[in-house]
Amino acid sequence: MNKYIQLIRIKNCVMVSVATIIGGVVVYGLPNIFVDSRVIYLLFAAISTFMFAAAGNVLNDYMDIDIDRINHPERPLPSRALNRSNAKQLVYMFFILGFIPVIFIIHQIIPMLLIYSTSLILMLAYEFRYKNRGFSGNVIIAFLTALLFIYGGISIGGFIIPVILSIPAFFATLSREITKDIEDLEGDFNRITVPKIMGIENSATISSLFMIIAIFFSFLPLIMHLSNDFALTLYTFFIFIGDAVFILSIYKLKFDASFHTSQSYMKLGMLAIFIAYIAISI
Numbered sequence: 001m002n003k004y005i006q007l008i009r010i011k012n013c014v015m016v017s018v019a020t021i022i023g024g025v026v027v028y029g030l031p032n033i034f035v036d037s038r039v040i041y042l043l044f045a046a047i048s049t050f051m052f053a054a055a056g057n058v059l060n061d062y063m064d065i066d067i068d069r070i071n072h073p074e075r076p077l078p079s080r081a082l083n084r085s086n087a088k089q090l091v092y093m094f095f096i097l098g099f100i101p102v103i104f105i106i107h108q109i110i111p112m113l114l115i116y117s118t119s120l121i122l123m124l125a126y127e128f129r130y131k132n133r134g135f136s137g138n139v140i141i142a143f144l145t146a147l148l149f150i151y152g153g154i155s156i157g158g159f160i161i162p163v164i165l166s167i168p169a170f171f172a173t174l175s176r177e178i179t180k181d182i183e184d185l186e187g188d189f190n191r192i193t194v195p196k197i198m199g200i201e202n203s204a205t206i207s208s209l210f211m212i213i214a215i216f217f218s219f220l221p222l223i224m225h226l227s228n229d230f231a232l233t234l235y236t237f238f239i240f241i242g243d244a245v246f247i248l249s250i251y252k253l254k255f256d257a258s259f260h261t262s263q264s265y266m267k268l269g270m271l272a273i274f275i276a277y278i279a280i281s282i
Helices: 003-008 010-028 039-063 065-071 084-103 106-133 135-155 160-183 194-198 200-217 229-254 259-280
Strands: none
Touching: 003 010, 003 039, 003 084, 010 039, 010 135, 010 160, 010 259, 039 065, 039 084, 039 106, 039 135, 084 106, 106 135, 135 160, 160 194, 160 200, 160 229, 160 259, 194 200, 200 229, 229 259
């Protein structure tokens, strides 16, 4: 794999962009979005979050190089395929490239700039202060993930539905972040994470509880009847698949101690949730 593609974790960046697009699509509906001229604004928002995610991923590897020599020695920086100077330049470049598309979202430039600036402050606060403080860092990452749907929705003038969809994403991400900390416990020698404070078993329980909350809130669109019957039927089908995978991730986490497998299932579950969100916009 190209070292730069590996460094920015391109799959993660694409997922971030997809979440942003979904946040906009659910506002107008999938059929309408392609005939609405404001779709270009949604594309600008997706490019913005792609670049922001790339910057965040590079910054994360830049800051975690010593930890990654233990947990992820195959990554470009700990393996010395790239040096820290290259990475630092890429962080600046991607954050600037993420900012530029926002300027073209004229009709919503103030709220978009507000969200981008807030996200940037939170990302820097996470890397330089709260990442090593465990739970508060987990909350920041979960909040940034939830903001993706709102960012996409606001880019074309929507707000309420993306906020509703962001709630299960917040709790599912929070669960996965704690699970990742359990998996990386051995290498996190300079971090005060939840598993370091609470122990593995208690942390697994906390992570599972957050996932159960995510599953509960995934039924909000059905309770609030946010779309037509056909779309809600499709949503129900995919949401059950996603929630079933989430439940499987809880089982792997709590009863099988397969931490890496558990958080991989969490990613699959979130992919199914994304498809459900697209379905609700039909």
